[in-house]
Amino acid sequence: MFNPKDGEILPVLIRNSRGELMGTGISNEKGFRKSIERQEAWLLDGKTGRLLPAPRIRGFQEIRHRDGYYEIISREISADTDPAPADAAQKTPGEGTETAEMTDAGDVQGSGENEPVTGSAAGAEKDPEDPSYGEYGMFLRRLEETIRRRREEMPPGSYTTHLFEKGEEKIRKKTGEEAVELLLARDNQELASEAADLMYHMMVLFVQRGMKFGDAVEVLRSRHS
Numbered sequence: 001m002f003n004p005k006d007g008e009i010l011p012v013l014i015r016n017s018r019g020e021l022m023g024t025g026i027s028n029e030k031g032f033r034k035s036i037e038r039q040e041a042w043l044l045d046g047k048t049g050r051l052l053p054a055p056r057i058r059g060f061q062e063i064r065h066r067d068g069y070y071e072i073i074s075r076e077i078s079a080d081t082d083p084a085p086a087d088a089a090q091k092t093p094g095e096g097t098e099t100a101e102m103t104d105a106g107d108v109q110g111s112g113e114n115e116p117v118t119g120s121a122a123g124a125e126k127d128p129e130d131p132s133y134g135e136y137g138m139f140l141r142r143l144e145e146t147i148r149r150r151r152e153e154m155p156p157g158s159y160t161t162h163l164f165e166k167g168e169e170k171i172r173k174k175t176g177e178e179a180v181e182l183l184l185a186r187d188n189q190e191l192a193s194e195a196a197d198l199m200y201h202m203m204v205l206f207v208q209r210g211m212k213f214g215d216a217v218e219v220l221r222s223r224h225s
């Protein structure tokens with residue numbers, strides 16, 4: 001029997017009765033209980049963190065606990081993106097009619113694939129020869145140095161200190177959560193923001209393990225022809 005710990009957020013894979021992957025999401029213990037109770041998938045909205053019903057998942061056969069994630073096997077996955085009005089009317093008063101967005105399998109990049117990214121993430125538009133690319137490396141090293149200092153000094157009120165206090169398991173878990181949030185990003189802006197969260201947490205994990213972010217860069221460099 002699946003029994004997630006209180007507050008734990010786990011990835012959810014949604015499959016049809018033939019076992020084909022239909023989509024992904026994230027949920028928690030409350031979402032799991034609610035899914036069983038209502039016989040419909042309740043997922044956490046990646047942006048707001050609110051628990052909402054997934055509109056297209058009805059009549060599921062079972063929820064299976066796998067290692068580090070859970071799987072919903074659905075008899076019926078409707079092709080509609082919007083919840084039917086009848087579904088909305090069935091909701092408990094006060095719950096509203098919002099639904100969680102499920103990321104379709106094979107469409108994890110979302111609909112905003114070609115949207116321009118504004119702000120500092122717009123670097124992808126630059127000429128590959130632009131000398132300011134060197135700034136990326138310098139900034140990442142500065143950030144890594146700050147994280148390393150947080151670990152030595154453990155100043156109160158710092159989120160990085162909070163992560164180091166909790167330890168490696170917590171840091172790994174947060175890194176995993178950020179990776180799932182990256183998967184759920186719906187447009188380029190969100191993708192850049194989730195990637196930044198992931199890189200920061202990955203960097204904290206590296207510092208925790210006594211590694212340098214440059215260790216990963218070296219692997220990339222060695223693969224590059």
Ligand SMILES: N=c1c2ncn([C@@H]3O[C@H](COP(=O)(O)OP(=O)(O)OP(=O)(O)O)[C@@H](O)[C@H]3O)c2ncn1[C@@H]1O[C@H](COP(=O)(O)O)[C@@H](O)[C@H]1O
Nearest residue numbers: 143146147150157158159160161162174177196197200201
């Ligand atoms: N780049 C980051 C950065 N990216 C993301 N985050 C934090 O990561 C957290 C992720 O949000 P979540 O909702 O998932 O986590 P949470 O609920 O706040 O935390 P938990 O209770 O789940 O652990 C947020 O609190 C963000 O503020 C970061 N925190 C710090 N930095 C940088 O790290 C350096 C040191 O910062 P301090 O640790 O704040 O001094 C500075 O350069 C910061 O800019």
